[in-house]
Amino acid sequence: MSQATENLILTLPDGSAREVAVGTTPLEVAADIGPRLAKDAVGAEVEGKLVDLRQPLAEGGAFRLFTAKDAEAGIFIRHSAEHVMADAVKRLWPEVEIDVGRIDHSEKFQYDFRFPRAFTPEDLEQIEAKMGEILAEDSTFERIEVSREEAARIFAEMGETLKVERLKDIPEGESITIYRDGSFTDLCRGPHVQRSSQIGAVKLLEASGVYWKGDETNEMLQRIYGTAFAKKEELASYLEQVEQAKARDHRRLGVDLDLFSFNEHAPATPLFHPKGAEIYNTLVDYIRELQNRRGFEEVITPQILDVDLWHLSGHYDNYREAMFFSEVDEREFAVKPMNCPTHCLIYKTRLRSYRDLPVRYSDFGRLHRYERSGVTSGLTRVRSFAQDDAHVFCTEEQIEAEVLAMISTIMEIYDTFGFESIEIELSTRPAKSLGTAEMWAKAEEALKAALGNADIDYTIHPGEGAFYGPKVDFQVNDALGRQWQLGTVQLDYSMPERFELEYIGADGAEHQPVMIHRAMLGSLERFIGILIEHTGGAFPLWLAPVQAVVLPVSEKFLEYGETVREQLRDAGVRVQLDGRNEKLGYRIREAQLQKVPYMLVVGAREQEAGQVAVRLRTGEDRGAQTVAEFLPGLRELVESRSREL
């Protein structure tokens, strides 16, 4: 009981150390440094954790104070703006009940309300205006620690029944704080700014209905999203950034680059135009080449199979609501949502020896899954797609080597596309699953052993596995910093059992093989969508649907342009000739917008010397060279699947 005498050491960014008593607040530290800092501070950080200026410090360590100039201030500002918004809503509609705000304030804030109708865009304007009034009041954010009972009483008195419910979710023993600013009181762990005037610019973004606690069976609340910054200019630049991101949107680029389209007659299923199909097929060629070198054999399997098969595989029971069905000759068929059952059928066509294993089947077959209407989006979530799918049938002893080989291939592929910082996740048995506990334990252990022995870092996602087995998923970050799940390696003891798959072991007895499901790019559609946004449509040369365009300076050089095109075409280059009656600048601009890697200008000088003037889409001018000089470099880049030009 000597808390009053205990001291903490705080290390400031300049390296200096300060000794303060336990229970000192960051604000007091700021005041000690200088009155100006105390006034301007919006928040603090201890050992990398953001803390409220009024929160008594319990531990020392690396210590920082933030003012509006620091990027971190945004977290405090948006979290505080969130309360101001809730205050505004309550002032406008006193009967509204509040639920909770957002956890991640790195970009946005949000608040959920129990409100009898949806908020309209006009409501948002009104709320934003009211927020302006509240900000003008420049009220102070007050932090109060209360007991659980006190908190329950306060919110019950305020009629905030959702809040009282939420209070029950706070683990016993955790301290409970409430924040007050203006006329608003909320259960909140903070941290917040000191005064509302530190919130310089606010914008409400959109409203939407959300399920309470994210559960579809719960009532729907109304959520409002917004963002806030210390300065108006920061808000403007954020909105500008959002606007610019739209230019990279694969749905936008898909139209601009003439890659694919969608049609009302086939919702959520893309129609690939020639250029999109070129990319698609080039990707398939790449994967095919890579995996065939590693012992995979490609198979082609039916699109539509008797529903009996899907009963046998377990898909019907687990996945029926996401399948397409068709009745013909009074017989029920299902369109395949996965390839694995058909691969089991091939496996079973003859007696397998342990000497045959592993059997590795790959399949680029088209799959159909009925995705609920509200969830589809561009190429990233479609109802018809193909995967770079494969299934390996092997013995238990072979699992580790197979999984490791898959992982190394997957990493090689991601490297080709320039995806970095790949995160690996191990997902374990979900609630809805096939097979016994022992099967699952064995499968999960096998994957852990493979990952562990290869010294691969991974995180465990409990209950996120496939219904037939645990899996290792690969998350990549694209150029825009977004995370996507691409590859997956899934262990399956269940399907072999259901299909009664066997092999004859060295002991002459029958054994059951293990099945490994594998995808690397995942859905090709989705991968193309991600790649479009990752590259902004400027595909690496080997994938570019048009690799070079020949541009005669005028009609007079059209004929020479044609001979150049023929030379390149014969060499296997995807080349076009733009001999339209337009100025060179016009056609350059167009090729540039189409992100064609090479523009080959031919005029009098080039014709004379049998050359082409090489311009890159980067704007670089390579000068004049003969086709014979130009080709080898291009070929080398294509063959090595380089990202360079």
Place this chain on the structure above:
RNA sequence: GCCGGCAUAGCUCAGAGGUAGAGCAGCGGUCUUGUAAACCGCAGGUCGUCGGUUCGAUUCCGACUGCCGGCUCCA
């Protein structure tokens, strides 16, 4: 599936209760073009679909379809 928004020419968008306009693209001409948009002209639309209100609807109302932003879901 749930909440909200949107739907006008190939694309981007304007418009009003009296059956529609611009820019770009397209087509025709002039120009014969040298590294990110030459000039002139022409054509192009059942205003997503169906129903209702109205003398009259593309405009107002409703349903449906599709798309967009969220929620949930994604074996």
